[in-house]
Amino acid sequence: MNFGEQRNLAEEKRQALFLSQLKECIADREEALGRRVTYHITTMGCQMNARDSEKLSGVLAEAGCEETEGEDADILLFNTCTVRENANEKLYGHLGLVKHLKKEKPGMLIGICGCMMQEADEVVRIREKYRFVDLVFGTHNLWKFPELLYACLAEGRRVIDASETPDVCRDSMPVRRKVPFKSGVNIMYGCNNFCTYCIVPYVRGRERSREPGEILREIRRLADDGVKEVMLLGQNVNSYGKTLEQPVSFADLLRRVAEVDGIERVRFMTSHPKDLSDDLIQAIRETPKVCRHLHLPLQSGSSRILKQMNRRYTKESYLALVDRIRTAIPEIGLTTDIIVGFPGETEEDFEETLDVIRRCSFQSAFTFLYSRRTGTPAAAMADQVPPDVMADRMQRLIGLVQELASRAADRDLGKTVPVLVEEKDAHAPGSLTGRLGNNLMVHFPGEESLIGQIVDVELTESRGFYYMGRRRQ
Ligand code: 5AD
Numbered sequence: 001m002n003f004g005e006q007r008n009l010a011e012e013k014r015q016a017l018f019l020s021q022l023k024e025c026i027a028d029r030e031e032a033l034g035r036r037v038t039y040h041i042t043t044m045g046c047q048m049n050a051r052d053s054e055k056l057s058g059v060l061a062e063a064g065c066e067e068t069e070g071e072d073a074d075i076l077l078f079n080t081c082t083v084r085e086n087a088n089e090k091l092y093g094h095l096g097l098v099k100h101l102k103k104e105k106p107g108m109l110i111g112i113c114g115c116m117m118q119e120a121d122e123v124v125r126i127r128e129k130y131r132f133v134d135l136v137f138g139t140h141n142l143w144k145f146p147e148l149l150y151a152c153l154a155e156g157r158r159v160i161d162a163s164e165t166p167d168v169c170r171d172s173m174p175v176r177r178k179v180p181f182k183s184g185v186n187i188m189y190g191c192n193n194f195c196t197y198c199i200v201p202y203v204r205g206r207e208r209s210r211e212p213g214e215i216l217r218e219i220r221r222l223a224d225d226g227v228k229e230v231m232l233l234g235q236n237v238n239s240y241g242k243t244l245e246q247p248v249s250f251a252d253l254l255r256r257v258a259e260v261d262g263i264e265r266v267r268f269m270t271s272h273p274k275d276l277s278d279d280l281i282q283a284i285r286e287t288p289k290v291c292r293h294l295h296l297p298l299q300s301g302s303s304r305i306l307k308q309m310n311r312r313y314t315k316e317s318y319l320a321l322v323d324r325i326r327t328a329i330p331e332i333g334l335t336t337d338i339i340v341g342f343p344g345e346t347e348e349d350f351e352e353t354l355d356v357i358r359r360c361s362f363q364s365a366f367t368f369l370y371s372r373r374t375g376t377p378a379a380a381m382a383d384q385v386p387p388d389v390m391a392d393r394m395q396r397l398i399g400l401v402q403e404l405a406s407r408a409a410d411r412d413l414g415k416t417v418p419v420l421v422e423e424k425d426a427h428a429p430g431s432l433t434g435r436l437g438n439n440l441m442v443h444f445p446g447e448e449s450l451i452g453q454i455v456d457v458e459l460t461e462s463r464g465f466y467y468m469g470r471r472r473q
């Protein structure tokens with residue numbers, strides 16, 4: 001065992017000890033209250049945050065707390081996102097309401113964590129102006145949650161831990177999954193790409209890959225626990241494994257993950273167009289368990305804007321990549337992210353984006369108005385696009401995306417495809433909602449007992465972004 005591993009193990013034991021003390025502390029509270037101690041986690045942002053919240057939830061459940069639907073809980077946590085500037089303001093607005101909630105519930109503990117708490121200015125603002133917030137920690141300190149919560153509850157202290165520690169034992173934290181048969185799995189943390197509009201590299205730090213053996217052990221455990229679908233998570237999975245002592249490519253990791261018995265579907269997110277290898281295309285093609293879905297953020301179709309964004313690909317190389325993918329795997333569903341109104345974006349640049357969208361027939365696109373994120377290079381760029389121009393472009397973009405998405409969905413109409421049944425259809429009693437390999441949803445009549453299973457469904461009607469169907473046996 002090397003020094004790093006020894007330190008991880010020692011820290012893992014220390015946190016386990018805090019967790020057992022936390023259990024006693026929660027039991028005492030339960031007795032004093034004459035009921036279970038409740039918690040609620042409000043999660044903002046991406047899949048990584050969703051996964052982190054499952055870890056926070058794991059700690060709280062293990063400590064003996066009970067999850068509630070609403071924010072009126074004894075322990076209320078906000079796992080924040082800071083990608084867009086107005087996300088911060090929204091949180092502060094919301095905290096005003098929470099303050100009233102706490103007035104009516106004096107013993108309430110309020111905590112804020114996540115990416116926003118990696119920003120020194122925000123921590124200072126909370127420390128000084130939001131004194132009713134009891135606990136603050138950033139994404140890097142997530143693994144310390146048992147210790148920090150214990151200090152807060154048992155010692156009645158306000159705890160603000162914004163220290164910059166490497167995440168030592170985050171992967172051994174207890175986890176409580178939102179869905180029993182699906183799980184995210186972090187394969188790497190951080191980002192080295194520094195797209196000029198994006199705050200993530202500053203708050204999530206440099207790229208770190210987990211050892212493949214450790215990832216596979218986690219996935220085997222998940223399979224034993226009934227998980228059928230895993231989503232491998234990283235800001236750019238294509239650069240997975242490059243800095244490991246014994247480098248491993250993402251394509252090889254994917255092949256090995258697909259070999260795990262019990263895992264029936266493998267997904268991953270996100271893949272940067274600058275370095276998606278032919279070997280990865282090959283790995284998807286030859287591995288049936290890997291879902292036929294690729295999220296490939298375009299951001300802009302103008303090579304000039306892409307350069308300003310520091311994306312390191314051009315319109316032409318993106319189109320060529322999509323061509324290679326579609327030739328190798330014709331049935332694949334492509335989705336993307338687009339930013340409208342990056343500084344200096346002209347009408348011609350925007351037309352280039354529309355052009356790429358027409359030529360790639362995306363199944364869906366997440367569209368974002370450019371947000372002038374403080375702390376990023378783009379925030380200081382000249383020629384910020386006026387809001388009315390942005391709004392007009394956004395409307396045109398959404399119109400086109402919807403039209404093309406609907407056409408892309410029509411392509412598979414009438415086919416019978418395997419579907420993972422995820423939940424009851426909220427809008428139609430007696431109906432279920434399932435997810436296709438390409439990530440589209442289908443609603444179809446069926447028994448609740450099918451939830452968590454993969455069944456064959458015929459796609460009988462397309463509604464643009466989703467299907468109606470019937471089960472085939
Ligand atoms: N403004 C608008 N959208 C942004 N994204 C990241 N930073 C910004 C920003 N400053 C979008 C990108 C990314 C997605 C997760 O969020 O499209 O792919």
Ligand code: SF4
Pocket residue numbers: 191192193194195198199200201235236272
């Ligand atoms: Fe942000 Fe670019 Fe890294 Fe994605 S790849 S997290 S957009 S810097």
